[in-house]
Amino acid sequence: MSVNYGSQRIVVGAHYGVRDWLGQGITAGLIALFTLVVLAQVLSTAGPIGYDKWAGIFAAQWMKVLTFSIILALLFHVWVGIRNVFMDYIKPVAVRLTLQIFSIVWLVGCAGWAIQVLWRL
């Protein structure tokens, strides 16, 4: 089991509560809205969607800005979610901390790649 540091606090805990829960719900709502925005543009396109139309959706400046924000929202959302999974199933502190570090590297790397793709459009 995890060792407590200070009152009730463990080093790989959630630092405690409301902000992450609320943030995850809000980012979830934003991601769902973004899905609708992309879907609406795909469905309103006449005819088969080739490269031009598909890339054109993300090439508009407002869409780039919006997609960028959503990538950051996803980064936070996934971090909270995956950390909750580790907190439920992985009890030894060393293993949990290692997995958390791996997840941060994984997520920041993925976010960087996605932003790079977006910004060279």
Add this chain to the structure above:
Amino acid sequence: MTELAKKRPEFRNIHALKDLPNYRLPAAGIVSILHRISGVIMFLLMPFIIWMFDASVSSEISFSRFKAAFNSGLWFVPGWCIKLVALVLIWAFLHHLIAGIRHLYMEVTHSLTKEFGKSSAIATLALSIGLTVVLGAKLFGLY
């Protein structure tokens, strides 16, 4: 204390192999664990998702490579295998989205009754699986 009350099993912590297989999870519980599993699947497949985004928007050439991956395969992976992974992602996204909307709706409106939990869970499963079947049939060219 009656005999019946004494015999009730007490679960301090459920064992993955001994307890889970015969643990009768209610519909809401199934939605909950699938929400978690679908989230982890999308977390692990994130490089594939970004590769699809990269290939499909970067250039005409990468776009045709993206399309070819689904038809004639990529590297040593056959096309049907890529389609299958995409189908898993479609299900994971749909389930996570619909279960997430259900979750937010319940929190915002305080719809926390046992009945609503059950009926909305069944609706979530029906909708996510139904849409996955419809989109999967399209993906594999059935219509």
